[in-house]
Amino acid sequence: MAAGLSLQCGDCGTLLKSVEEAEEHAELTSHSNFSESTEAVLNLVCTTCGKPCRSKTETDLHTKRTGHSDFSDKTLETAKPISLETPKSTDSDDVVVGGESSENQExxxxxxxxxxxxxxxxxxxxxxxxxxxxxxxxxxxxxxxxxxxxxxxxxxxxxxxxxxxxxxxxxxxxxxxTPEEVKIKAQELRERARKKKEEEEKISEREKEKERIRIGKELLEAKRIEEDNERKRFFLAYHRIMAMRKAEKEEEKRARERIRQKLEEDKADRRRKLGLAPEDPTVAKPAAPAVEEKKSSLPVRPATKTEGMKNWLRYLKQNHKDDDAKVKRAFQTLFTYVGNVARSPDEEKFRKIRLNNPSFQERVGSLKGGVEFLEVCGFEKIEGGEFLFLPRDKVDMAVINSAGSELNSAIINPFFGVL
The missing domain is CATH 1.10.8.10 (Ubiquitin-associated (UBA) domain)
Structure with a gap:
């Protein structure tokens, strides 16, 4: 019978050179079925760098990594019968044998x-x-x-x-x-390492930028969803209120009808008690006398100041609907002006505004409708149109309070100027 040249794993077919390798294979894979084989473990040595390979797979990997493709088959030169006995450890220190360390070598x-x-x-x-x-x-x-x-x-x-x-x-x-080639090669290696580091940094920066863009999109989408939900809640509340009002009107109508029927029944009962004949429903009742309409001696105003203020605020928002932040800032600035006048009507500094003031122009003056709103509140242009001024004797607190209410509604109601 031919001598065994290797141990073969019956579970995966791997060829092993020694009992020690079989034991290591068993620990790593939990395979326990081993048998002697007359097939020797390959010993393919790279002729370029001298690296030994034990299988065709190893030679393919080595070629892929290094570009070395020439191998010398020294399998038969190193093949020898396998020893099935585990080598016993000696009392002396571990030593290197044949260029390889023993199992416990430090x-x-x-x-x-x-x-x-x-x-x-x-x-x-x-x-x-x-x-x-x-x-x-x-x-x-x-x-x-x-x-x-x-x-x-x-x-x-x-x-x-x-x-x-x-x-x-x-x-x-x-x-x-040669020394010259070494210098050139060293420079190439350093340049290659530098380019590799720069490429890695660029890739890292691109990934960070993608992450920032993704987070930005998620925040914008979350804000849009929240605004949509807010609009839906407002419309639901609006429809509930309208439904309640409709139900109240219908209930009021039914109550008036019940009262009318009760009056008719009481009237018929009184006629019966007095011995009078029931009233003929076919007989037409006399029409109520026409009431002459009194004509007022006061001129009819087409719209109140409150309506004028509301119209200008709506105009301002609709003409700048693409910039909600700018519109809201304008409303808040106007609210501050009106609030200052309401709290301190005797202070002239609160009743006088320089039209070419950069802050005023940026917040209110550059938006069509802001100055007009103040004029409805009583402010007048003076000194050749350089200032807006509200005279003390023309401060109407009812108008100022109404302006504050309209501005507050415009600020807190997201659908102001839309419905």
């Missing part, structure tokens, strides 16, 4: 030349990458380390600190680049 970070390490770090290389390069280049020089980095920059573990068994030594490979 692993440490190798010592490297601190001066060379500082030089590489100043050039922009990470500490882990610089340490690994110095160790595997035998601490020979900065140029040798950069040469090693250039050859292994695509290794997946390039930025991991190397761990080696105690007392392990590795011969320094000979630099494959």
């Amino acid at each position: 692993m440490v970070v190798p010592e490297v030349d601190k001066k060379l390490l500082e030089d590489l770090e100043e050039m922009g290389f990470p500490t882990a990458r610089a340490t690994r390069a110095l160790y595997f280049s035998g601490n020979a020089s900065v140029e040798a380390s950069i040469s090693w980095i250039a050859e292994h920059e695509n290794d997946p573990e390039i930025d991991q600190l190397p761990l080696i068994p105690v007392n392990t030594k590795i011969e320094a490979p000979k630099p494959t680049l």
